[in-house]
Amino acid sequence: MSYTPTTVAARQTAQQLAQFSRTLYERGWMPGTAGNLSMRVPRAPGRALITASGRDKGDLRIQDMVEIDAETGRPSPGQDRASAETSLHAALYRTTDAQAVIHVHSPHATAVAHRAGLDGATSVVHIERYELLKGLGLDDPAAAKLPVFPNWARVDRIAEDIAAHVPADPGCPPGLLIADHGITVWGQTLGQARNRLECLEALCQLLVLSPAGLNVTRVS
Numbered sequence: 279m280s281y282t283p284t285t286v287a288a289r290q291t292a293q294q295l296a297q298f299s300r301t302l303y304e305r306g307w308m309p310g311t312a313g314n315l316s317m318r319v320p321r322a323p324g325r326a327l328i329t330a331s332g333r334d335k336g337d338l339r340i341q342d343m344v345e346i347d348a349e350t351g352r353p354s355p356g357q358d359r360a361s362a363e364t365s366l367h368a369a370l371y372r373t374t375d376a377q378a379v380i381h382v383h384s385p386h387a388t389a390v391a392h393r394a395g396l397d398g399a400t401s402v403v404h405i406e407r408y409e410l411l412k413g414l415g416l417d418d419p420a421a422a423k424l425p426v427f428p429n430w431a432r433v434d435r436i437a438e439d440i441a442a443h444v445p446a447d448p449g450c451p452p453g454l455l456i457a458d459h460g461i462t463v464w465g466q467t468l469g470q471a472r473n474r475l476e477c478l479e480a481l482c483q484l485l486v487l488s489p490a491g492l493n494v495t496r497v498s
């Protein structure tokens with residue numbers, strides 16, 4: 279059954295997600311049905327909305343959201359199917375201060391995810407010295423270690439890798455790559471997550487353009 283908000287805050291959250299999805303789609307960062315977005319619902323502790331699976335991300339409506347438990351990803355019963363990547367969002371709500379999570383297939387981040395992914399192991403891409411690093415809110419804005427997780431067929435396994443790595447690495451920016459797949463970014467508001475996404479996509483573009491190539495190390 280399609281989603282019907284029961285509070286003003288939930289309606290506003292669903293509207294924000296739908297509008298924002300259109301913006302990202304128009305930028306070419308959610309081609310076809312790619313990408314998914316979620317946000318904690320204000321004044322509804324532990325609840326979040328996430329985009330339904332397989333929808334055209336340029337044409338989402340309020341009804342195309344699914345209400346979930348933010349930290350387990352479990353949907354409230356009787357709804358449409360939540361994003362196939364709900365467990366990745368839940369892993370971030372559990373282990374970080376995220377209030378909003380964005381997953382897109384933006385071209386430069388995806389190109390870096392394609393080049394830097396290792397077969398069956400987590401890696402990090404070292405990003406150093408670029409001024410844009412200051413947009414990520416790191417304690418040390420001179421360097422970031424952007425993790426790249428294997429694109430396991432079982433999405434829950436990717437979620438386990440994320441939950442184990444992200445909170446444990448102080449150099450980890452508020453974003454991550456999944457090999458051959460795309461980028462996921464989080465923030466305390468949808469706007470902050472969007473700014474961080476724009477910085478990371480621009481940094482990945484610079485890495486792709488740089489003749490120095492990528493500096494990648496294996497983590498596990």
Ligand SMILES: CSC[C@@H](O)[C@@H](O)C(=O)COP(=O)(O)O
Nearest residue numbers: 311312313314331332333361362
């Ligand atoms: C268009 S293929 C992309 C999907 O496999 C997936 O990676 C994705 O981003 C969207 O999945 P969804 O289940 O619609 O949230």
Ligand SMILES: [Zn+2]
Nearest residue numbers: 312313459460
């Ligand atoms: Zn995806």
